[in-house]
Amino acid sequence: MSVSTPEIWRNGLWDNNPGLVQLLGLCPLLAVSNTTVNGLGLGLATMAVLVISSAAVSLLRSALRPEIRIPAFVLVIATTVTVVDLSLQAWLHDLSRVLGIFVPLIVTNCTILARAEAFASRQPLAAAVHDGLAQGAGFAAVLIILGAGRELVGHGTILADLDLLLGDRFAGFSVQVLPFDSGLLIALLPPGAFIGLGLMVAVRQYLVQRPQEHPRIAQNQKEPVS
Amino acid sequence: MTTAGMPLRSVVTLTIIGLLAAVILAGMNHVTGERIEHKQQTRALAAIAEMLPADSYDNELLDDRIEVDIDGFDRPARVYRARLSGEPVAMVVDLTTPRGYSGDIRLLVAVDVAGTVMGVQVLEHRETPGLGDRIEPRRTDWLKQFVGRSLADPEPEGWAPDRRGGEFDTLTSATITVAAIVEAVKRALQAVELNESEPFTHKASTDTLSQ
Structure with missing residues (x-):
């Protein structure tokens, strides 16, 4: 089974997006997406974990017998997450305080185990790395868009606290898009995360189903997807 | 095989x-x-x-500390002692109250030798964005009202948010957060009062030994 690179990317970003289609890793996705910068930070951290763990799993795949593959994947993923967590604490200390418990919790993000099992353990290194990048980018994109939307409705800003990610040079970089100080509070609270993600899934479904209004194609698509 | x-x-x-x-x-x-x-x-x-000017003390503040248990708090408070030429000038209490709206709030409270608050800093919290997080100095000046207060000012029953009959301003829709911090600052002052003479003299004697 070989998959072309464009196909891997289309899968990660749209056709099989971990956040919008597989609906995996929702705990960190919903909890940390209250600002653009938080979304970007956790998105990049998750992407880094996915790429490293996919690469490691792909390299180990010939040595792994089926009965020990899951413990081995878990070991690889836990190690990767710890390495990323320690790096964040050492080099992006302020951001790691904001992301808090959600960086160690990347280990429980099912996306990563799912990609190790479904893709990286059956594919050569290059494809596995591409898949990690693509799935990570898809997850990060959902986090960033959701974070930006919630920040915009809740605070009226975009990119507040960018200095946490990029250093003090960017302090005060925040863009006040809407002219109010405190907006719709619900956007920042947990319900806002669910509503926002729901809207994003709905928009995606609308875009996917729109061209299928042609009766013949619509009939073909009646088959359940998974 | x-x-x-x-x-x-x-x-x-x-x-x-x-x-x-x-x-x-x-x-x-x-x-x-x-x-x-x-x-x-x-x-x-x-x-x-932010609370103690760097030239107001000359000891290794972070090494000069004791731990004090506080009733009802899960973690003991750490009390750091600032001194200038061996003379005590202030204490900094690092304590974590479990009574925030969403869990722990970790505070630093600086207290001078007379038992007056020199400043309060919030180190960690998970209070609601937009409501409880207004305790942060970058959002409001709310924490400043503690400066100059002591256990005698106000009287013990005044150590509560004004919404609950106390003397401290309440942030609208964040009464629980505010009450937790008011209580924690009071506890910090009590911890300092109880331990004021003992830890300072204790440390002074070890200083003499090491010289």
Whole structure:
């Protein structure tokens, strides 16, 4: 089974997006997406974990017998997450305080185990790395868009606290898009995360189903997807 | 391939992966450990510098500390003692109240030798964005109202948010957060009062020994 690179990317970003289609890793996705910068930070951290763990799993795949593959994947993923967590604490200390418990919790993000099992353990290194990048980018994109939307409705800003990610040079970089100080509070609270993600899934479904209004194609698509 | 060979090979594989993971993690810990500790110390000292001018004391503040248990709080408070030429000038109490709206709030409270609050800093909290997080100095001046207060000002029953009959301003829709911090500052003052004479003299004597 070989998959072309464009196909891997289309899968990660749209056709099989971990956040919008597989609906995996929702705990960190919903909890940390209250600002653009938080979304970007956790998105990049998750992407880094996915790429490293996919690469490691792909390299180990010939040595792994089926009965020990899951413990081995878990070991690889836990190690990767710890390495990323320690790096964040050492080099992006302020951001790691904001992301808090959600960086160690990347280990429980099912996306990563799912990609190790479904893709990286059956594919050569290059494809596995591409898949990690693509799935990570898809997850990060959902986090960033959701974070930006919630920040915009809740605070009226975009990119507040960018200095946490990029250093003090960017302090005060925040863009006040809407002219109010405190907006719709619900956007920042947990319900806002669910509503926002729901809207994003709905928009995606609308875009996917729109061209299928042609009766013949619509009939073909009646088959359940998974 | 024998039937016994399969599990053995799996055991060896898993063991090797486990060992590899251990080596990587130990190496990573070695590389980042010092840096992480340094960052944490810098942050604590930066928060302290907001309340105590750096030239007002000359001891190694972070090394000069005692732990004080506080009733009802899960973690003991740490009391750091600032001194200038051996003379006590202030104490900084690092305490964590479990009574925030969404869990722990970690505070630094600086108290001078007369038992008056010099400043309060919030180190960590998970209060609601837009409501409870207005305790942060970058959002409002709310924490400033503690400066100059002491256990006698106001009287003990006044140590509560004004919405509950006390003397401290309440942030609208964040009464629980406010009450937790007011109580924690009061507890910090009590911890200092109880331990004021003892830890200072105790440390002074060890200072003499080391000179």
